[in-house]
Amino acid sequence: xxxxxxxxxxxxxxxxxxxxxxxxxxxxxxxxxxxxxxxxxxxxxxxxxxx
Numbered sequence: 437x438x439x440x441x442x443x444x445x446x447x448x449x450x451x452x453x454x455x456x457x458x459x460x461x462x463x464x465x466x467x468x469x470x471x472x473x474x475x476x477x478x479x480x481x482x483x484x485x486x487x
Contacts, residue, residue: 480486
């Protein structure tokens with residue numbers, strides 16, 4: 437795994453990244469999936485196709 441500290445040194449205007457593997461970021465993308473489903477369902481309805 438590439439060290440985050442090394443890349444932070446190369447760009448001094450950025451905040452340093454995580455120092456080790458214990459700093460995990462969780463991204464909840466469930467809303468994005470719902471945003472994809474809504475136009476798809478609207479299109480199916482417009483084309484008179486049921487699920």
